Every structure is written in structure tokens, then in C-alpha cells.
Amino acid sequence: VATTVSAQTLDLERDELKFGFIKLTDMAPLAVAYELGYFEDEGLYVTLEPQANWKVLLDRVITGELDGAHMLAGQPLAATIGFGTNAHVVTAFSMDLNGNAITVSNDVWRAMKAHVPAGADGRPLHPIKADALKPVVDAYRAAGKPFNLGMVFPVSTHNYELRYWLAAGGIHPGYYSATDTSGQTGADVLLSVTPPPQMPATLEAGTILGYSVGEPWNQQAVIKGIGVPVITDYEIWKNNPEKVFGVTAAWAEANPNTHLAVVKALIRAAMWLDADDNANRREAVELLARPAYVGADAAVIGNSMTGTFEYERGDKRAVPDFNVFFRHFATYPYYSDAIWYLTQMRRWGQIAEQKPDEWYAATAKSVYLPDVYLEAARLLVADGHAKEGDFPWTSDGYRAPTADFLDGVEYDGRRPNAYLESLAIGLKGRDTPATVRTTATGGAPR
Amino acid sequence: MSVLIARVNPYLAMLGVGWLVPILRMASGDSPSVQLKELWRELGVPMVAIALFLAAWGGVAARIETSLGALPGPKAVWAEAENLVAEHGTERERRAEFYARQEARNAEALAENPGAEVRVRRYTGKPTYFDQIFTSLKTVFTGFVLGVLVAVPLGVLAGLSKTVNAAINPLVQIMKPVSPLAWLPIVTMVVSALYVSSDPLFQKSFITSAITVTLCSLWPTLINTAVGVASIDKDLMNVGRVLQLGWFTQVFRIVLPSALPLIFTGLRLSLGVGWMVLIAAEMLAQNPGLGKFVWDEFQNGSSESLARILVAVFTIGIIGFLLDRIMLALQAAVTHSATR
Numbered sequence: 001v002a003t004t005v006s007a008q009t010l011d012l013e014r015d016e017l018k019f020g021f022i023k024l025t026d027m028a029p030l031a032v033a034y035e036l037g038y039f040e041d042e043g044l045y046v047t048l049e050p051q052a053n054w055k056v057l058l059d060r061v062i063t064g065e066l067d068g069a070h071m072l073a074g075q076p077l078a079a080t081i082g083f084g085t086n087a088h089v090v091t092a093f094s095m096d097l098n099g100n101a102i103t104v105s106n107d108v109w110r111a112m113k114a115h116v117p118a119g120a121d122g123r124p125l126h127p128i129k130a131d132a133l134k135p136v137v138d139a140y141r142a143a144g145k146p147f148n149l150g151m152v153f154p155v156s157t158h159n160y161e162l163r164y165w166l167a168a169g170g171i172h173p174g175y176y177s178a179t180d181t182s183g184q185t186g187a188d189v190l191l192s193v194t195p196p197p198q199m200p201a202t203l204e205a206g207t208i209l210g211y212s213v214g215e216p217w218n219q220q221a222v223i224k225g226i227g228v229p230v231i232t233d234y235e236i237w238k239n240n241p242e243k244v245f246g247v248t249a250a251w252a253e254a255n256p257n258t259h260l261a262v263v264k265a266l267i268r269a270a271m272w273l274d275a276d277d278n279a280n281r282r283e284a285v286e287l288l289a290r291p292a293y294v295g296a297d298a299a300v301i302g303n304s305m306t307g308t309f310e311y312e313r314g315d316k317r318a319v320p321d322f323n324v325f326f327r328h329f330a331t332y333p334y335y336s337d338a339i340w341y342l343t344q345m346r347r348w349g350q351i352a353e354q355k356p357d358e359w360y361a362a363t364a365k366s367v368y369l370p371d372v373y374l375e376a377a378r379l380l381v382a383d384g385h386a387k388e389g390d391f392p393w394t395s396d397g398y399r400a401p402t403a404d405f406l407d408g409v410e411y412d413g414r415r416p417n418a419y420l421e422s423l424a425i426g427l428k429g430r431d432t433p434a435t436v437r438t439t440a441t442g443g444a445p446r
Numbered sequence: 447m448s449v450l451i452a453r454v455n456p457y458l459a460m461l462g463v464g465w466l467v468p469i470l471r472m473a474s475g476d477s478p479s480v481q482l483k484e485l486w487r488e489l490g491v492p493m494v495a496i497a498l499f500l501a502a503w504g505g506v507a508a509r510i511e512t513s514l515g516a517l518p519g520p521k522a523v524w525a526e527a528e529n530l531v532a533e534h535g536t537e538r539e540r541r542a543e544f545y546a547r548q549e550a551r552n553a554e555a556l557a558e559n560p561g562a563e564v565r566v567r568r569y570t571g572k573p574t575y576f577d578q579i580f581t582s583l584k585t586v587f588t589g590f591v592l593g594v595l596v597a598v599p600l601g602v603l604a605g606l607s608k609t610v611n612a613a614i615n616p617l618v619q620i621m622k623p624v625s626p627l628a629w630l631p632i633v634t635m636v637v638s639a640l641y642v643s644s645d646p647l648f649q650k651s652f653i654t655s656a657i658t659v660t661l662c663s664l665w666p667t668l669i670n671t672a673v674g675v676a677s678i679d680k681d682l683m684n685v686g687r688v689l690q691l692g693w694f695t696q697v698f699r700i701v702l703p704s705a706l707p708l709i710f711t712g713l714r715l716s717l718g719v720g721w722m723v724l725i726a727a728e729m730l731a732q733n734p735g736l737g738k739f740v741w742d743e744f745q746n747g748s749s750e751s752l753a754r755i756l757v758a759v760f761t762i763g764i765i766g767f768l769l770d771r772i773m774l775a776l777q778a779a780v781t782h783s784a785t786r
Contacts, residue, residue: 047570
């Protein structure tokens with residue numbers, strides 16, 4: 001990488017770009033890069049456009065109507081392996097860590113609360129496990145009523161997090177298969193797709209009894225008084241990777257310098273968001289509250305963006321890392337993050353057959369582009385916008401194995417098949433949804 | 447004077463200002479008591495009705511508690527309308543700053559390297575409410591014009607030939623009641639497949655919305671044209687035949703002028719349907735017009751969202767009304783000249 005190259009000499013293939021996003025607080029790096037002029041500093045003239053839902057967003061990136069977009073980490077991976085849609089989509093920039101939560105309706109919470117142990121201060125002891133939800137689900141099933149939950153997309157972080165939480169509490173979320181694209185085969189609870197901004201309204205209408213979604217839609221439920229967030233994804237998997245910035249492989253190949261310039265601007269935006277111990281978050285909240293971006297009330301967005309999270313109304317707790325945009329090398333596209341998502345796709349049947357460990361590594365390599373990221377980082381250091389220590393220069397793309405999960409199961413990105421074996425509920429080895437269906441329901445809590 | 451007033455009367459009524467007539471009559475010396483009664487009916491009653499509506503709305507809205515706060519009353523909606531105008535002003539300032547920054551950057555590039563290729567890029571900020579209204583109008587007229595270009599020739603053929611009419615009638619009857627929401631996914635996929643260009647002149651969302659408008663709005667024009675043409679006085683057609691006019695001359699000199707009143711009725715209905723359909727199409731196709739404004743505000747779910755959506759509701763209504771009046775005026779003008 002040439003260290004003498006500066007912003008002015010990046011020979012941009014195109015400079016008028018349009019990026020899509022979904023109205024969620026984790027689109028913040030895009031809004032910040034636009035409003036603070038980081039895109040323009042790179043000579044980029046970017047238009048940001050909210051999209052109706054994740055499917056529309058991905059389709060418009062694939063057809064070229066959008067140059068790139070704020071995506072669910074699972075979207076580029078699923079598109080590339082041909083689940084749901086088939087297109088080679090890549091990412092060189094991971095947008096954030098954490099930032100989601102699971103909310104249940106007031107009625108379900110009242111029923112659940114009896115099974116939640118209280119802490120020394122009388123408040124519910126956190127993290128709240130799905131074990132407390134299990135009796136409620138059983139009661140619904142005994143009464144012959146379906147227990148419906150909402151998540152935002154079949155390959156969304158939220159789907160996998162909700163499934164992880166449920167399965168860790170012995171509730172089976174159901175398998176996907178060639179004949180069941182809704183993922184409800186053998187399910188104790190029925191998961192279905194609802195676009196994030198509509199979650200509160202759908203919960204209020206009683207169509208679903210709970211949901212897994214990003215902010216501000218959990219805090220919105222608290223403030224509207226229609227539901228109670230029970231657990232954040234930070235508590236399910238500490239510092240889990242969340243959204244990514246995705247472009248098609250063809251776009252990345254045709255516009256290498258533009259891609260670098262975009263990643264540079266986004267890294268600067270992420271740095272600003274986390275700078276000086278979140279000192280800029282108030283300003284970020286004001287930005288995001290504008291109708292053109294997230295558009296929810298500043299008070300709702302501020303609840304989670306400023307290091308706190310409100311569970312039951314009045315039960316506001318400090319979660320300093322609820323939204324991480326830059327620390328912990330949050331923006332570096334780790335292969336191991338990609339592989340975790342692939343393991344979950346396999347676990348729940350979206351990948352129908354067993355794949356060797358090498359397949360996981362190769363797929364991650366074809367979608368995640370840490371080289372592009374580091375090249376952009378190198379340019380930022382040369383420009384004086386970042387410090388040498390801000391980036392994991394020597395990483396081989398795998399985070400160290402971690403057991404920072406709700407249930408303490410260790411994840412090592414180099415051994416995906418072994419990881420699948422260690423999870424009680426879920427496909428492993430040569431399983432297919434058909435072979436395990438009869439034994440799957442109601443696995444024991446771990 | 448009174449003859450003049452009588453002549454302009456229908457035009458004033460058409461423009462929705464029929465209440466000017468009694469005032470004009472009074473000014474020209476007509477009996478004030480009769481004219482005052484007329485004025486009360488033309489202006490007073492509607493005003494009272496509107497006032498009652500606003501009062502009822504304000505009273506009921508305050509009691510309906512949604513999860514986004516109470517349903518906004520007239521005052522909150524008016525405040526949001528003012529807000530949208532103010533936002534338009536702010537956004538225009540931001541646009542000016544954007545161009546100033548760009549100019550400075552271009553000048554700098556030229557100073558560094560006189561041969562540098564500089565150009566001015568379009569503003570990247572969000573469209574304002576007025577931009578969105580304009581986009582919607584542009585889209586609906588594109589769709590409407592496309593529809594007319596198809597519907598009128600087809601209608602003329604169907605009106606002239608019983609065979610053609612029999613051939614297209616079942617199709618028309620089946621297509622006519624289809625909702626835009628059903629067409630949209632198909633139109634989207636077809637546009638994506640066929641409209642491939644690296645530097646497209648129009649956005650796909652624009653084309654998708656316009657074509658959906660076309661598909662839903664061409665039927666009234668088609669049917670009315672066919673009926674209008676079929677019901678032309680047979681004597682007129684026979685005169686054409688006696689004079690041995692060519693087919694095209696006959697169509698343009700006899701058929702179209704005679705069928706114009708009904709064609710225009712069809713056009714007016716079509717534009718009305720098109721405008722109604724457009725909002726739904728824009729919501730789904732994400733065409734940056736009023737439909738997308740409503741959708742985005744619904745998604746925002748802020749405490750102002752409902753009031754902003756109501757501003758859009760009234761805007762859509764008022765524009766729909768104006769479009770209808772314009773078509774009515776055109777129809778009156780054309781019918782008049784046709785019967786002369």
C-alpha cells in the first residue's frame with residue numbers, strides 16, 4: 001500500500017453515489033459521514049435514501065439502483081451463497097456492534113415476570129433468559145394458541161439472536177428447509193418477518209407477542225407503553241457484529257478507488273461517533289432524529305444511543321457498549337464474524353447440507369474484504385485522520401475464540417462444525433430438518 | 447351587464463368560486479335580498495360546514511389516544527404545514543451552501559491543475575415537501591399521458607369496429623378493476639429486467655410508478671372513447687362516406703371532434719384514478735413523491751408524524767380537486783368549440 005497517497009489523488013471512478021438505509025440508529029455512520037462532510041472530503045457526492053424494507057434494499061443494490069447500502073450482516077453472505085436471492089455481494093466495512101434487543105408485549109411480560117429471579121435491589125435479575133418465557137409459551141401451546149414473534153428478515157442478525165436466546169432457554173424456534181421458507185418446521189414459537197419501523201404497531205395490534213429488532217424500536221415500545229424489552233443482544237453475545245456496508249462484487253471491482261474513498265469516509269464517521277467516550281452521541285442523536293434519517297423522537301433515540309437502556313418503564317440501566325461504532329475494532333470486517341452467521345444459517349436449516357470447515361472460510365473470504373478496509377485505514381493514517389493504533393494491522397481476520405455468550409458456549413471461527421456440535425438445539429453434522437424433526441421440539445435448557 | 451354575468455357564471459362555478467356571481471349581481475344593481483340569500487347558500491353554508499367539521503375534528507381527535515400521542519387536531523396540522531414550509535427554506539439554504547462548497551473545491555482543483563476536469567454535481571440533500579409534490583405531479587402526468595396515447599387510439603378502433611370491440615372488451619373488463627398493488631410487483635420486475643442502463647435518464651422507481659398509473663388509469667378513457675365513437679350520428683359518418691374522405695381524414699375530421707365530449711369525460715376520470723393510484727404506487731415503489739413522504743413519516747413514528755401525514759392527506763385532496771377542475775375546464779372549453 002502506498003503511504004504517500006492522499007485524498008486528493010484518489011482517482012475516483014465515479015463520484016455521484018446513492019446509498020440506501022433502513023430507519024435504524026445503526027445507520028448513523030452514513031448520516032454522520034454525510035452531515036459532517038466526510039464524503040465530500042473524499043470528493044464523493046452521496047445521496048442517502050431510506051428504503052421500505054430489507055428485501056427492497058438488497059434488490060435495489062443488486063439491480064444497481066443503489067450503489068451500496070446499510071445491510072444486515074447476513075445479507076451479503078446469504079446472497080452470495082444463494083439463499084433467498086443470488087448475487088455476489090461484498091463488504092469492506094462493518095458498521096457497528098450490538099444495538100438490538102428483544103421486546104415482549106406487556107401481557108407476556110406480566111406472565112414472564114413471575115419466573116424471573118429478582119436481584120438484591122428488587123429489580124429483575126439480568127440477563128433474563130428464555131427459561132422464563134418457556135412456561136408462558138407452554139401455556140399458549142396447551143391452550144392451542146400460536147405464539148407469534150416478529151423479526152426483521154430471515155437472514156437478519158435479529159432472527160439469529162432471537163433464535164439463539166430462545167434455543168438457549170429450551171424453546172425451539174423452528175427449522176428452515178427447501179419446502180419451508182418461513183422457518184417454522186418443528187417450532188414451539190412462530191417467527192415471522194416485519195419491517196423494523198412497523199414492529200411497535202404490529203405488536204400493538206396483537207399480531208405478534210414480541211419481537212427482535214434494532215433501535216429505536218425497542219425503546220419506542222417502552223415509551224409508547226406497549227411492551228417491555230427483556231434482553232439486549234449485548235447480553236446474548238457480548239460485542240456481536242451487526243450491520244455491514246454492502247456493495248455488489250461487480251461494483252467493488254469496477255470502482256476500487258471509489259470503494260476505498262467510501263470506506264475512508266465511513267471509518268472517520270465511526271471514529272467520530274465513539275470519540276472521547278461517546279462525547280458526540282448527543283449531537284448524533286439530534287442528527288438521527290431528523291425526518292430524513294431515523295425520524296423518531298430524539299428522546300427515544302437518545303435512550304439507547306447515549307450508553308443507557310430502558311427495560312421496564314423506569315428501569316433504566318447503564319449499557320455503555322449498547323451501541324459500539326468504532327472501539328473494539330468494530331469496523332474491521334472479521335472473517336470469524338461472517339462465519340458465525342454462516343454457522344447460524346446451517347444451524348437453522350437455511351444451509352441444507354453439511355459443509356466442511358474450509359467452505360466456511362472460503363465463503364467468508366469471498367464476501368468480507370479486510371484488505372480494502374486496511375488500505376483505506378492506511379490512507380487515513382497517512383492523511384492524519386487516524387492513528388496507527390486504531391486498526392488491527394496484523395489480524396488474520398479471526399477474532400480470538402470467545403465464550404461471551406448468554407449460555408457460555410465457546411465459539412471459534414476456525415472450527416464451525418465443532419461449534420455446531422456444541423449447540424444443543426440445531427442442525428449439526430449431516431442433519432437435515434427432516435431427520436431431526438421428530439426429536440427436535442422442547443430440547444432441555446442448557 | 448347581467449348578460450355578461452350570466453355568461454361567465456358557468457366558468458366561475460367550475461372554478462369553485464360561484465359565490466362571486468351574487469356579489470357581481472349586487473354590484474350591478476340586482477335585488478340585494480335575493481342575491482344575499484344566494485350568497486349565503488353559495489359561500490355561507492360551505493364556510494359554516496367547514497367550521498363545523500374543523501370543530502368536530504378538533505374535539506374528537508383530542509380524545510383518540512394513539513401510541514404516537516393524541517390524534518392531531520387542525521392546529522397541530524397547521525403548525526406542521528408551516529414547519530414543512532420552513533424545512534423547505536432551510537433545505538434550500540443547505541443546497542446553496544452545497545453548491546458554494548463545490549464551487550470552492552472546483553476552483554481549488556483548477557488552481558492546482560488548470561487542466562483539471564471539473565463539473566458541477568447535483569445537490570445530494572433530501573427532497574423537500576414541495577419537491578415531493580412536484581415529483582408526484584410529474585409522475586402522474588407521465589403515466590396519464592402514456593395511458594392516453596394507448597387508450598384513445600384503441601378506443602377509436604373499438605368504437606369504429608364492432609369486431610375490435612368484441613375482441614378487446616373481455617380483456618378490458620378483467621383488467622379494469624385490478625388494484626395498483628397487484629400490478630406493482632409485476633411492473634417492478636419487468637422494469638428491472640427491461641430497463642437496463644448504466645446511466646439511466648429516469649429512475650426505475652419513477653418508471654415503475656408511472657407505468658402502474660398508466661395500467662390503472664387508461665380504462666375510463668378507453669371505454670369512454672369507444673362509447674363516444676360508437677354513438678356518433680350515423681348521418682355524419684354517411685356524409686363522410688359520400689364525400690369519399692380517406693380513413694384518417696374521417697377519423698380526424700368527423701370521429702374525434704364528435705366524440706370529444708365523452709373522451710374528455712374519460713380523461714377526467716382517468717386522471718382522477720391515476721392520482722389516487724399514484725400515492726399507493728409511490729409508497730411501494732419508493733418513488734420520492736407524496737406517497738413516499740407518507741410512508742417515511744409512518745415509519746418515523748415520531749410525535750409529529752401523524753400531523754405531517756395529515757398535511758399530506760390534505761395536500762393530496764386539494765391537488766386532486768384542482769386537477770379535476772382543470773380537466774373540467776378543458777372539457778368545457780373543448781365541448782364548447784365542438785358544438786359550435
